[in-house]
Amino acid sequence: MTKFYTIVILPQAVEIRSDDAVEQAVDRLMRPFQIWDGDDPIPLGHSGRWDYYWTCSKEWLIESDMASDAYEGHEHLVFPLDSITEDGLTYAIVTPDGKWHESNATYKVEDLTWNQRALALLRAHSAHYGVLVFCHG
Numbered sequence: 001m002t003k004f005y006t007i008v009i010l011p012q013a014v015e016i017r018s019d020d021a022v023e024q025a026v027d028r029l030m031r032p033f034q035i036w037d038g039d040d041p042i043p044l045g046h047s048g049r050w051d052y053y054w055t056c057s058k059e060w061l062i063e064s065d066m067a068s069d070a071y072e073g074h075e076h077l078v079f080p081l082d083s084i085t086e087d088g089l090t091y092a093i094v095t096p097d098g099k100w101h102e103s104n105a106t107y108k109v110e111d112l113t114w115n116q117r118a119l120a121l122l123r124a125h126s127a128h129y130g131v132l133v134f135c136h137g
Contacts (some may be wrong), residue, residue, distance in 0.1 A: 002136070002137055003134070003135065003136050003137075004090070004091040004092065004134075004135050004137070005056075005090035005091060005092075005132060005133065005134055005135070006030075006053075006090050006091065006092040006093065006094060006132075006133045006135050007081075007084070007089075007090050007092075007093045007094070007122070007130045007131070007132060007133070008025075008026050008029050008030065008093075008094045008130060008131045008133050009081065009093065009094065009095050009096050009121075009122075009125045009128050009129075009130050010022065010025050010026075010078070010096065010128055010129050010130065010131060011025060011096040011128075012096075012127065012128055014129075016078045016129050022055070022078055022131060023055065026055055026131055026133060029094045029096070029098060030053060030094065030133065032047075032098060033047060033048060033049040033094070033100055034048055034051070035048035035049070035051045035137060047100065048137075049092070049100060049102075049135065049137050051136055051137060052135075052136050053133050053134060053135040053136065054133070054134055055077065055131050055132070055133055056077045056131075056132040056133065056134050057077060058077060060134075061077075077131060077132040078129050078130070078131050079129060079130055079131075079132075080126075080128075080129055080130075081122045081123075081125055081126055081128050081129065081130050082122075082123070082126040084119075084122055084130070086115050086119065089114070089115055089118045089119070090118075090132070091103050091105075092135075093118055093121050093122070095121065095125065096125070096128065101117070101118070101121055103118075
């Protein structure tokens with residue numbers, strides 16, 4: 001099992017000042033990528049990526065010694081995407097159209113194209129906000 005961060009790009013209609021609205025939007029976008037539900041594994045061919053996740057808070061990142069300047073000034077880690085640089089990139093990105101994008105890196109091989117592809121995705125959604133999500137998969 002692995003642990004990784006994902007940026008979930010929120011649809012523009014989401015009220016970013018409402019924790020409930022943000023959590024519901026993240027749930028809608030993340031749910032299709034759940035590995036299993038309860039005790040039942042998701043059927044073969046399903047593109048499961050995580051078995052649990054949570055939206056990160058700045059407090060949790062600080063307590064976990066995972067704080068990054070990339071998210072500075074964003075209390076609840078809901079942030080404008082145009083503020084993210086390479087330092088703030090994550091292993092995966094979920095776009096508002098419900099697509100999962102991830103690095104092709106493995107334990108042995110780097111993905112030299114991920115930073116460029118990830119930044120292009122974020123710039124294509126520059127008017128949106130994102131949420132940092134910690135995943136276990």
